Amino acid sequence: MTLSRRDFTKAALGSAALVTAGAAGFPREARAATYAAYVFAYFTESPSAQGADYGLHLAVSRDGLNWTPLNQNNPVVTPTAGQLGLRDPQVFRKNDGTLVVIATDLKGTDWNSNSQYLHVWDSVNLTNFTGYRRVRMQTTNDHTWAPTVFWDASRGQYGIVYSAAEILRVNYTTDFVNVGAAQTFFSPGFGVLDGDIVVDGGTTYLYYKNLGDGRLYGARSSTGAPNSFTTYTSGLIQGSGIEAPLLHRTNEGGWRLWGDSYSPVNNDYYAWGSANVGANSWTPLNQRDYTPPLNSKHGSIAQITDAEYNALVSRWGTPGWVRLKSSNFPDRFVRHQNNVARIDAYPFDPYRDQMWRMVSGLADSAGVSFESVNYPGSYLRHYNYELRLAANDNTTTFRADATFYRTAGLADSAWTSFRSYNYPDRYIRHYDYLLRIDPLSASSSSVDRQDATFRITS
CATH class of the missing domain: 2.115.10.20 (Glycosyl hydrolase domain; family 43)
Incomplete structure (x- = not known):
C-alpha cells in the first residue's frame, strides 16, 4: 500500500x-x-x-x-x-x-x-x-x-x-x-x-x-x-x-x-x-x-x-441494474449529471449515476426503458433529440420518448445499439460526450456507428 x-x-x-x-x-x-x-x-x-x-x-x-x-x-x-x-x-x-x-x-x-x-x-x-x-x-x-x-x-x-x-x-x-x-x-x-x-x-x-x-x-x-x-x-x-x-x-x-x-x-x-x-x-x-x-x-x-x-x-444473486459502456471510449459509461445524459470516465461520484434498471419499454414492452437507480421513477428520454433524465409523467409522449429497441451494435454486432421508438431512423449516440438521438444506419461513418454502440454490463 x-x-x-x-x-x-x-x-x-x-x-x-x-x-x-x-x-x-x-x-x-x-x-x-x-x-x-x-x-x-x-x-x-x-x-x-x-x-x-x-x-x-x-x-x-x-x-x-x-x-x-x-x-x-x-x-x-x-x-x-x-x-x-x-x-x-x-x-x-x-x-x-x-x-x-x-x-x-x-x-x-x-x-x-x-x-x-x-x-x-x-x-x-x-x-x-x-x-x-x-x-x-x-x-x-x-x-x-x-x-x-x-x-x-x-x-x-x-x-x-x-x-x-x-x-x-x-x-x-x-x-x-x-x-x-x-x-x-x-x-x-x-x-x-x-x-x-x-x-x-x-x-x-x-x-x-x-x-x-x-x-x-x-x-x-x-x-x-x-x-x-x-x-x-x-x-x-x-x-x-x-x-x-x-x-x-x-x-x-x-x-x-x-x-x-x-x-x-x-x-x-x-x-x-x-x-x-x-x-x-x-x-x-x-x-x-x-x-x-x-x-x-x-x-x-x-x-x-x-x-x-x-x-x-x-x-x-446477480445485480438488478446495468451499466452502459462506450465502444470507442471504453473507459466511459453512460450517466446522468444535472439531468443531462452523457458519457464520463469511470470512476466518478456519485457512482450510482451510471446505474440503470433496464425495464420493459414504457411505450412498447418489446423495447426497453432506462430507469435511474438513484432517482427511481426517472428515466432517460429524448427531448429536442437530446437525452436527459426526467420524472415519468405517464403521458403518451413521455413513454414514447423513453422507449428504445435493442439492436445489434452498429459498430460491433456483439455489442448493442438502441433505436428510438418514435423516431425509428434515429439511435442513441454520444457527441462531444453528450447523448442524443441521430439518424444512423449501417452506411453511416465508422465514427458515428461507434458513437452509437455500447456494451451492456454490470
Missing part, C-alpha cells in the same frame, strides 16, 4: 477438486476439473468514498474479463474484530480442498494504523464463512498489508507473504491458526509493495510494485525460499500510476496480469496478456475487452468450475 492508494483485493480460488502435488513438488489444481469461469474478490472504493465498503466482495465471469458483481455488489462477509474492516483479501484453496480467506486488517485509509494481524475465515465454496479469527503475524510496529498465500512443498507448509516496511515478509503455517516467526522474504535493495505469488510447475513467480519507479515487475525462484528471487521482467505501467499486481492463469492456458490504477481520474484497472508467464512478453489488453466489477479495488482472479459458478450465483 502507498499513502495514496485505493487498492485491489487479492483472491486465488482454484477448482472444487483437491490440490495435488505437481511433478516438481509444488501443488497445482487437479487438471481433471473442467474450468468454465472465474471468481474475483475485492473491496470497494470510489473517488469521494461514496462507494467505499471494507468487506469481502465477490464477482463472477465466464470469460475472465467482464464481471458480474454478486450480492448487489454488497459484501458477503465483514470483519467483526480488529479495525472492523478489510482490504486486500485473498481466497486460497488448501491441499484438503477447503478454502481460507485472508485479508489486511484495515478499514479505510488510516495508513498509520499499523495492525500486526490479518483477518482469517474458513470456507467450503464461498457460499458461507466460518471460524473467523485474527492471526498475529509480527511483533514489530509495522503494517501487515496485502497478504498472498502459496504452498511451499519443500517445507510442507503454506507461506503467507505480506508487505511491511517497504519489504515483503513471510510467515509459514500448516493450519492458518498458528504461524511461525516473521522472516524477510524479498528485499531487493529498493522499496517494494504488493507481492502476488503463483507457483507454476517447478517455478515460483512473484510479481511486485517497485516503489522507486512506480512500475510492476516479475521475479522468479526455482525453490520459492526467502531471498531466492531474481527479477526477470521489464517494468510495466499503464495510466498515470499502478500497483497491486494480480497474476492468474486463464482457462485457455495463457496468463493475465492486472494492475490497480490509484489515480482517481483513470480506469481502476489495467491488464496485460501473455502466452508464457516465464517470458518477458506482456501485451496490454484493450479496455474494450474487459470491465472490472463496479468500484472494485485490489482484487485477484482465479479459475472455478461451472458448478462453483452456479453455486455462487444461486447463493448471492
